[in-house]
Amino acid sequence: MKHSLLAAAFALPLACLAQKSAPENLVQYAHPLVGTAKMGHTYPGATVPFGAVQLSPDTDTLSYEQNGKYNPDIYSYCAGYQYKDPTIVGFSHTHFSGTGHSDLGDFLVMPTTGTLQLNPGTADKPLGGYRSAYSHQTEVAEPAYYKVRLADNDILAELTATTRVGVHQYTFPKADESHIILDLMAGIYNYPGKNTWTFVRVENDSLVTGYRQTNGWGRTRVVYFALSFSKPFKSYGSRNYDQKQPYRGFWGRFDQNHNWPDLAAHQLRMHFDFGATQAGQQVKLKMALSPVSTAGALANLRAEAPGWDFADYKRKGQAMWQQELSKIAITSPKRVDKENFYTAMYHAFTGVTTYQDTDGQYRGLDQNNHQAKDFTNYTTFSLWDTYRALHPLYNLVQPKRNADMAQSMLMHFDQSAEHMLPVWSHYANENWCMIGYHSVPVVCDAIVLGNAPFDQNKALDACVTTARQRWYDGLGLYMDKGYVPEDKSGASVSKTLEYAFDDYCIAQAAKKLSRADIEKEFSQRATNWQNVYDARIGFMRPRLADGTFRQKFDVLTTSDPGYIEGNAWNYSLYVPHDPAGLIAKMGGNKRFVPHLDSLFTMNLPDKFFAETEDITRDGIIGNYVHGNEPAHHAAYLYNWTDQPYKTQPRIRMILNKMYHQGADGLGGNDDCGQMSAWYIFSALGFYPVAPASGEYALGSPAVHGAVLQVGEGKTFTVTVKNQSDKNVYVQSAKLNGKLLTRPFLPVSEVRQGGTLEFVMGSKPVRK
Secondary structure, eight states, X not given: OHHHHHHHHHHHHHHXXXXXXXXXXXXXXXXXXXXXXTTOOOOOSXXXXXXXXXXXXXXXXXXXXXXXXXXXXXXXXXXXXXXXXXXXXXXXSOOOSSOSSOOOOOSEEEEEESSOOOSOOBTTBGGGSSOEEOOGGGOEEETTEEEEEETTTXXXXXXXEOSSEEEEEEEOOSEEEEEEEEXXXXXXXXXXXOXXXXXXXXXXXXXXXXEEEEOSSSSSEEEEEEEEESSOOSEEEEEETTOSSOOOSGGGGSOTTOOOSEEEESSEEEEEEEEEEOTTOEEEEEEEEEXXXXXXXXXXXXXXXXXXXXXXXXXXXXXXXXXXXXXXXXXXXXXXXXXXXXXXXXXXXXXXXXXXXXXXXXXXXXXXXXXXXXXXXXXXXXXXXXXXXXXXXXXXXXXXXHHHHHHHHHHHHHHOTTOOOOSEEETTEEOOOSSSOTHHHHHHHHHHTXXXXXXXXXXXXXXXXXXTOTTSTTHHHHHHHSSOOTTTSSSHHHHHHHHHHHHHHHHHHHHHTTOHHHHHHHHHHGGGGGGGEETTTTEEOOBOTTSOBOSOOOSSOSOOTTOSSSOHHHHXXXXXXXXXXXXXXXXXXXXXXXXXXXXXXXOOOHHHHHHOTTOOGGGEETTEETTSGGGTTGGGGGGGSSOGGGHHHHHHHHHHHHBOSSTTOBSSOOGGGHHHHHHHHHXXXXXXXXXXXXXXXXXXXXXXXXXXXXXXXXEEEEEEESOOSSOOEEEEEEETTEEOSSXXXXXXXXXXXEEEEEEEESSOOOO
């Protein structure tokens, strides 16, 4: 008995120690439903970090045109799902996260019972098709897991995923007939003629392969699949919607009811029939995707999902999320702080996606197959958005992935007939969406920070070649005149300012690589922002080819063609690489600080909201539009003035107003993770105002502390003393014990690991 008591005495503290040291479950704090209402444009379904499969419910699949005209409702369905909708059409395997444009929605699957219906029906008449009503009360959305009860058929649908495989589990009720619909016509942003071809092969009674080729936002996009069922289907069938009546040509001499194992059409839906089911009977599906071939899809299926244990795939998927979310471990006494932070982490790690098979093969921009060697090939580069904070975040806590992303962009350059780095690319397509050449900041930032395990001089040459393409979007005029003339190329002010920033990044990388000629050329080009500044009125203004400023001008209107996703007031602050020069141009601190103050305090006229289709009043603070990326650095500009403390309450205000829990918890499109990356940096207390500059600007931390895994086993710790909702002002900041006399951090020191210590207070420190 004494031995037993002694053993118990030792066991108790050891058990307590083990329990105390167990890592916190961070998955519980990430909520995929955040951003699924209004204009967040996120999806709630199952995916793993940077996964090639995004298996998620679609609440509608609208056509781009309705009655021959643009359908204005389609903008709400960039992610296929709107929280307000009462029905689910089905579960498709590919989605963008938070974009303002879309594509994808491939291979929609829907379980049904009763009489077979191949028409999806409509939201107002769901019983006229295979869609189903549902309730949010039965809906569960977690990282790598989604569950909902399809009310009209009483089917419990559960989804999980691996990197390349979507895993479905459908629990049926007692029914005389049960079916699985595979809709190869459905898609997000369905343009007329978007489906250029679909091929399906029924390999046997539990395996189906095929591909879908579309001509949508991506002009030629091919996705291959392998679909496996956990039990044999009893029968199958299809309908070719290309044919309004039975085809009576050569094949007309065969039985029209015969189910061919090979099927091909532009518009095709299939059904797989399982006969009667008992209550609780399950049918499981696994659909693997490949950018290369059906053989690649089959290999992905066998490598990542060989068995049928749904719960095991869910566990493994959530373990992957735990590992990635643990890259930043924050402390806070408030659960909502952790929910906001880790939801942002979740969204930041779903934007860019893996684009290669398990053997490293992928489809290139030249539409040939390529082999990724010593790197993972990625796609979904919404670079006008993500160069600002998302890729700098990856450079900090996902350095290997970001280096691979930069290399993926360089492979894009090699495969490009235009000799351009990507602008907005996905699935081996260049969409040419938005402006600038914003792969350049990503590649150059990696070079400047020493996170570029590739031929850096060749990478710089690719940046330079991209920046010298005279045919591209007013770039030749920009090179000749030092600005883009508005009467020759629209959005001229925005283009000039963004080209100038990209040029600055090239100069920084050239400096790092001792390429003096390139540094000189692009340092000069980086000053071109001055050429669209009208000193008479104190704003950036469209300039014409003859050198004069355009007469018609309104600093608040968002419909001015001189700007994109912003107005003159917003873009007049967009010189992230030279805030000091901008402040001097605008008359110094005495004039600049009140101007910046007014951005957050002015009351916009009603006409502003009438012109702004994609922004609600909820997403705007004064004239500061957080949902539009050109403003993301604005609150940090006080750091270059004699009143840097003003940055601090602005940051805390934006954090509180633009991010919260709930389906409408984002103040605009998440834009492939850029909005979320802004939150992560700002909550930690610093932000990359100018990627490739080598500096972070200090703000006001919202967390109570954090430990960042910055690669190679190094950690960077943020400690915050006297933290509270009222103590928003930084009293002092120390980096590795040394007092910071400027409100900036060297990125290189953060990446080396160390400690940043904030002391907070309720009153500003005026220095």
